[in-house]
Amino acid sequence: MSDVRPQDLSAPGLLAPLRHRGFRRLVAGQVLSTLGDMVFAVSLPFVVLRMGDAKDLAVMLTLLGVGRVAGAPLGGLLADRWSPRNVMLVADLGRAGVLVLLVAATGPAGGLPALGAGIVLLGLLEGVFLPAYWAIMPTLLDEEELAGGNAVSEALMVTAAMAGPLVGGLAMASLSTAAVLAVNAATFLVSAGTLLAVRARRAAPAAAPAGTGFWAFARRSRLLVAVLFMAALSQLTSTAMMNVALPIYLDRHFDDGQRVYGLMLGAQGGGLLLGTLAAGLVWRLPRRGYLALGLLVVDGLVLTAFPRLPGLLAPLSAMVVLGLAAGVLSVVALTLVQRISPAEILGRVMAAFTAVTIAAFPIAAVLIGVIVARQGPESAFLVGGIGVLAVSVIGAAQRAIRNA
Structure with missing residues (x-):
């Protein structure tokens, strides 16, 4: 109890x-x-x-x-x-x-x-x-x-x-x-x-009634499909940037690129921590879908501008912003999926959410790696930023996202 x-x-x-x-x-x-x-x-x-x-x-x-x-x-x-x-x-x-x-x-x-x-x-x-x-x-x-x-x-x-x-x-x-x-x-x-020692306060039903299987729910829920699609695309266009394009960019533009990379990841982590905590508060706001779309726009613009930011302080600030946006978006998306999913199939819905985010990363790493090898890390940031902006446009066209 x-x-x-x-x-x-x-x-x-x-x-x-x-x-x-x-x-x-x-x-x-x-x-x-x-x-x-x-x-x-x-x-x-x-x-x-x-x-x-x-x-x-x-x-x-x-x-x-x-x-x-x-x-x-x-x-x-x-x-x-x-x-x-x-x-x-x-x-x-x-x-x-x-x-x-x-x-x-x-x-x-x-x-x-x-x-x-x-x-x-x-x-x-x-x-x-x-x-x-x-x-x-x-x-x-x-x-x-x-x-x-x-x-x-x-x-x-x-x-x-x-x-x-x-x-x-x-x-x-x-x-x-x-x-x-x-x-x-x-x-x-x-x-x-x-x-x-953990005891559930509310036990989930032991089996799903007819018509509440995962695929039946996915066909009915445009919001679930939209969230999964946007989560996968966000991974494809944004997350891999931090692990592939960023270290190569810093190594080329800073004498102590490894130390700067550590600072950048620290700044992103600090923003991510703030974003996850802030998400618990902004969840109470109406029209959370518009908030998520706005954060995606900010994320895309920051990625696009990142290679042109001068000095060290501006890129560090940009990393804080990227982490902040990622923290809010991840918690909002997770909570939304949990709340709209029937208890009988919640495990399978969360499996789909987990799988698309995990599977998208290695694919993104390969794609970004190819762009970096052929065009340089600056082009990868541009492509990644445009990709995130495209995700926001796709999301804005979905009424289920706008009304979330």
Whole structure:
């Protein structure tokens, strides 16, 4: 049962979801496991490079991405047929077990094939986990608290993701590879322990009634289709810019491009943190669709102008704006999808949302990489900015988006 008294449910503000014991436990465990994930992400390149070369690293990262995409539909289906909490629990325990096995794979008796198999399993289990995580939120919070809960959750995850590289770097410098993997495994065990203590306030129906399957709902809901389409296109045109075009641009235009890249990512992370928190407040505004479209226009204009911004302060400010827009857009889109989806198929809807955002990134990375190689990073920023503006125009033509 919830530890929130009836009069507390009407309390406004971002902190209202934290009054629910189940939500606190869920988020605390996931913040810890996110920190462990970031430590693993920092350590993985060094682990692979000690056993192989840059080509092997590219293969391992590809395997991780493929596993995530493949796991998302399975996770959504299991969340609807089983329960989001049980799916998350199995995924956390599974990841802990795989990481323990990877300790052996990175030892003298191990090798790249064993490491690759473990990477695929980790990606698969992460893909299974994500839809269940977003599907459990509406069972822990009241509808009016959902946007605030998503905002608080995302903000804490962003904070953990920002701290993770620093912690991971220190861990790799002071601990062995086996110890780093063991620490990451421990974070998943702790996360699993917190899930055991989570109790839903409202259980989702065990099965979907006739006519409420995912494809039937998708055919009826123009808003869902529009949000999924715009989320995928936004990934294709914007997100990959930060990982492909930006570092190359900075390396060409700054003597200390690596340090500047770190500053840029820090500025973007700060904006993202502010944006996720602000999203919990702006959700109360009417016509949220117009707000989202306006933020997309700002995002596109900033990307288009980025290569012409002088000095260092202006680009850093632009990164804050980009992060702010991304934070608001992600929470608003997530909350919108959660609220319009029938509880019986929420896991599968969140799986679709997860899959389109995950799958779009590697495709975008390849496309942006081709543009950078042939025309330079400046052209990539121009193409990316125009792409985001095109997404906003497409969205503006959809009545479902305008009235969201």
